[in-house]
Amino acid sequence: MPEQVDRVRFAAAPTVAGGPPLLASRLAPPAPPEPLLRRPRLLDRLEGGAAGPVTLLLAPAGWGKTTLLSGWARAERAGPAPVWVSVAEGDTTERLWAYLAAALRTAVAGDPGADPPVPVDPPRPAQLEALAAVLAAREHPVLLVLDDLHRVTDAQALAGLEFLLRHGDGRLRLVAGARREPPLALHRWRLAGELTVLGPDELAFTADEVADLLVAYGVPVPAEAVPKLAERTAGWPAGLRLATLALGTDPARAVAHVAGDQPDIAAYLRDEVLAPLDPAACDVLRRSAVAVAVRADLAAAVTGRADAGRLLAEAAREGGFVQQDGGSPPWYRPHPLLADLLRDELARLPVGELGELHRRAAGWFAAHDRPAEALRHALAAGEWADATELLVTRWPELVPDEPARPVPPAPPEPPAEAVRRDPELALAAAAERAYAGDPAAAEALLRRAVGHATDLPAPRRDRFRRLATAVELSLARLAGDHAEVRRAADRLLATAPHDDPAGPDLADVGTVDVDDVRAVAGAAHGLVALAEGDLREAGGRFSAALVAARRAGRPRVELLCASRSALLEAARGALRTAEERARAALSMPPCQGWSSRLDCGYAYLALALVAWHRDRPAEAAAQLALAGPAGAEPGGAALAALCRAGLLADGGESAAGLHTLAAARSVAPGPELGAWLTAGEAQLRAAVGDPGGARALLDATGDDSTDPALALVSARLWLRAGDARAAERALPDWTGPGAAGWPLPVRLGAGLLDAVLAGAAGDDRRAGRLLEETLALAEPDGCRRVFTRAEPGVRDLLAAHLDSGTAYWATVSDLVRGVDASGADGAPDSPARALDEPLTERELTILRYLQSILTNVEIAAELSLSVNTVKTHVRNVYRKLDATRRREAVRRARELRLI
Numbered sequence: 001m002p003e004q005v006d007r008v009r010f011a012a013a014p015t016v017a018g019g020p021p022l023l024a025s026r027l028a029p030p031a032p033p034e035p036l037l038r039r040p041r042l043l044d045r046l047e048g049g050a051a052g053p054v055t056l057l058l059a060p061a062g063w064g065k066t067t068l069l070s071g072w073a074r075a076e077r078a079g080p081a082p083v084w085v086s087v088a089e090g091d092t093t094e095r096l097w098a099y100l101a102a103a104l105r106t107a108v109a110g111d112p113g114a115d116p117p118v119p120v121d122p123p124r125p126a127q128l129e130a131l132a133a134v135l136a137a138r139e140h141p142v143l144l145v146l147d148d149l150h151r152v153t154d155a156q157a158l159a160g161l162e163f164l165l166r167h168g169d170g171r172l173r174l175v176a177g178a179r180r181e182p183p184l185a186l187h188r189w190r191l192a193g194e195l196t197v198l199g200p201d202e203l204a205f206t207a208d209e210v211a212d213l214l215v216a217y218g219v220p221v222p223a224e225a226v227p228k229l230a231e232r233t234a235g236w237p238a239g240l241r242l243a244t245l246a247l248g249t250d251p252a253r254a255v256a257h258v259a260g261d262q263p264d265i266a267a268y269l270r271d272e273v274l275a276p277l278d279p280a281a282c283d284v285l286r287r288s289a290v291a292v293a294v295r296a297d298l299a300a301a302v303t304g305r306a307d308a309g310r311l312l313a314e315a316a317r318e319g320g321f322v323q324q325d326g327g328s329p330p331w332y333r334p335h336p337l338l339a340d341l342l343r344d345e346l347a348r349l350p351v352g353e354l355g356e357l358h359r360r361a362a363g364w365f366a367a368h369d370r371p372a373e374a375l376r377h378a379l380a381a382g383e384w385a386d387a388t389e390l391l392v393t394r395w396p397e398l399v400p401d402e403p404a405r406p407v408p409p410a411p412p413e414p415p416a417e418a419v420r421r422d423p424e425l426a427l428a429a430a431a432e433r434a435y436a437g438d439p440a441a442a443e444a445l446l447r448r449a450v451g452h453a454t455d456l457p458a459p460r461r462d463r464f465r466r467l468a469t470a471v472e473l474s475l476a477r478l479a480g481d482h483a484e485v486r487r488a489a490d491r492l493l494a495t496a497p498h499d500d501p502a503g504p505d506l507a508d509v510g511t512v513d514v515d516d517v518r519a520v521a522g523a524a525h526g527l528v529a530l531a532e533g534d535l536r537e538a539g540g541r542f543s544a545a546l547v548a549a550r551r552a553g554r555p556r557v558e559l560l561c562a563s564r565s566a567l568l569e570a571a572r573g574a575l576r577t578a579e580e581r582a583r584a585a586l587s588m589p590p591c592q593g594w595s596s597r598l599d600c601g602y603a604y605l606a607l608a609l610v611a612w613h614r615d616r617p618a619e620a621a622a623q624l625a626l627a628g629p630a631g632a633e634p635g636g637a638a639l640a641a642l643c644r645a646g647l648l649a650d651g652g653e654s655a656a657g658l659h660t661l662a663a664a665r666s667v668a669p670g671p672e673l674g675a676w677l678t679a680g681e682a683q684l685r686a687a688v689g690d691p692g693g694a695r696a697l698l699d700a701t702g703d704d705s706t707d708p709a710l711a712l713v714s715a716r717l718w719l720r721a722g723d724a725r726a727a728e729r730a731l732p733d734w735t736g737p738g739a740a741g742w743p744l745p746v747r748l749g750a751g752l753l754d755a756v757l758a759g760a761a762g763d764d765r766r767a768g769r770l771l772e773e774t775l776a777l778a779e780p781d782g783c784r785r786v787f788t789r790a791e792p793g794v795r796d797l798l799a800a801h802l803d804s805g806t807a808y809w810a811t812v813s814d815l816v817r818g819v820d821a822s823g824a825d826g827a828p829d830s831p832a833r834a835l836d837e838p839l840t841e842r843e844l845t846i847l848r849y850l851q852s853i854l855t856n857v858e859i860a861a862e863l864s865l866s867v868n869t870v871k872t873h874v875r876n877v878y879r880k881l882d883a884t885r886r887r888e889a890v891r892r893a894r895e896l897r898l899i
Helices: 002-011 040-049 065-074 093-109 125-136 155-167 186-191 207-217 223-233 237-246 251-257 263-274 279-288 296-303 308-317 336-346 351-367 371-380 384-398 416-421 423-436 439-451 458-479 482-494 511-531 535-552 555-571 575-586 597-613 617-626 628-632 634-650 654-666 671-687 691-699 708-720 724-730 737-741 744-760 764-781 794-804 809-822 841-850 856-863 867-881 886-895
Strands: 054-058 083-086 142-147 172-178 195-198 322-324 331-334
Touching (some): 040 065, 040 195, 054 186, 083 093, 093 155, 155 172, 186 195, 207 237, 223 251, 223 336, 308 322, 331 336, 351 371, 371 384, 371 423, 384 458, 416 423, 439 458, 458 482, 458 511, 482 511, 511 535, 511 555, 511 634, 535 671, 555 575, 555 597, 597 628, 597 634, 628 634, 654 671, 691 708, 708 724, 744 764, 764 809, 841 867, 867 886
Parallel strands (some): 054 172, 083 142
Antiparallel strands (some): 322 331
């Protein structure tokens, strides 16, 4: 080992005499700022990433990379402390390697008192091999922190470092901060799953961290203002610091006025964000700021630059300040504070030039079925006739689904003379503000419109009344006033002509207008019913409105109805229909980009429930993560809680699952969702060994509760207590006429429990018949979870059913394996005894077929094998299982959990 160390020290010897000395400040982590806020989630990510070869913090200026790295490097740890190198602007390859050699020499030699480090030429291959050998022989890895690695642009400068990372036997681990990806062959580690990247999304402060930061700075911001500050800054660390300095003596009021055009923030953004960009990219960003978010073709239409998409993509690659939604094609949105600055600079353009940008944007949005954005830009451009035309022809898609966040800037109000000539112009402006989530401005404009509408001729007056009622409906929805939403929806319905073919005014208005009214009013009624937990009413309203929206050709209303309808279908167990509607909703154009996150969220939540009922937990968790805001709304929150709690329990986190269900139950809208949550919580309590708590939950619902989900759980509790007779009495009648309206998982659970009780009573024939009926109900939608996570006895019942013959042999065989894999039914974790000679894959396949009633000839036909080959495999199976007959082999295989 001493000889190896000497060779390494020789590699660090200077090649050019009289070189400048190395700065100690570049070889030590800088002192963190005071006060320092520890962020455990990020420190844990760094510590976990440092267990692999490469960890990168990639973000633009001001995202706290150096602060985080410094705090992590200075933290106490069991092994050696990391060695630090700060990369300086203009570092040559020789200069960079002088510092790298100094840092690595200290780490490898383990002697801080060695000779002062001196600059060297880049190491030669033989020297790198010697250093790699020394690294590989170390007991503890060397953690090398490189700060500001983006300053290295020459791949050759890092070639030696990459060699050490690849050939040091994992004993050199790089942790680096950079504004962009360094010139390393990152794909190698990325493909191997050994690359850890923390980007702006991870480095951004959460609302809780913002609150902690304000406390550390001693800034008294009220708790309710903290989320607003987090939203305005998007968690950008430097922006938060600049904002706190500007809050002054009245922080609560000042939070609302934090903006990117404030002098300190604007100067930072210009110097650190815009200045490093290509001037052409800055121009595209500035002119595209007329819209809240842009696509490549929209930016090209607005700016007149064919390369606008490329420039946007390059700006987004820098990360942090130009966000990309990941769609196809992607939408780009600037950071909220950068958007403020860009709009401020945009406002300085000549009026005619700015108006032309808005006119181009209005044309693009109108041509791409985005009437709300088209209306906003038409008003901003002063195109009054176009604005009124958009309201008249596209009003159903101007009723908001959710308030915009943040509220887009308001276009100038139409002049008084234009409103006197055409009151619908003020109505158009009111609709735009309502859609944007600005009810105060919308109400003022609505009053202004109504005040000038008294002299309209009769046909125009009827149309005006319909449009004004639609705006009133929008305002009621924004206010969350359910009663007023219903009244406004009914008033809207009253404005439509009757659909009697003999009706005198049907020809004047047309069937499309009738469908428009039905679609919008029905969707409004459905939203209220869903928010109040009336799932049956909501489902009927959305289904009818969906049909009307499709006939009228209103994709946004169709998306709203299809996504919620998909969720309601999933909730009642119609999994195939739910999946079809959800995927159709996600493929619709309005679901692309940021504009319909809530609608898309409902579709993802529907797919999560579908995957959960089909017992695909990984897929369910992935879809649930995409549900976003849908999982926070009253109806969606309850269904999301059921799915989330089930996934937590499956993963061994039953306590977290119980907490999730209890929290959702306390605010559940409507008795039906409340019953489902209570049933889920009681079932989970019983599963974790708390039958008393489960029974108390059910008793608290009252003796008059007739909900089948609660009755089913009660029956299960009696069976767990060993009282089969009481379980039979409590079991709801799943074959009765009213059972067709139950959620399918509840009906299946009741049928399965009925079969278990019949089997326990010794009535195998009835048990088999009931199980076959239950399978027939489950098969069309692929509902599996009710079988694989069922009560004790189900596995044996399913396995026995294979012997007695079933029309669903493949399904039952798969379910038996699913029960074993889930660990349900009290099954042991491992076979009773391993085979002396394991079965091959082909023999296992043959073994599964032996459970069926198929002959050897039929099995051979199924597998496209010769009969003799099948017979040979069967003989091998018998020999390995120590069996002489088919039934005996199957029984032995089940004991060993092979099938």
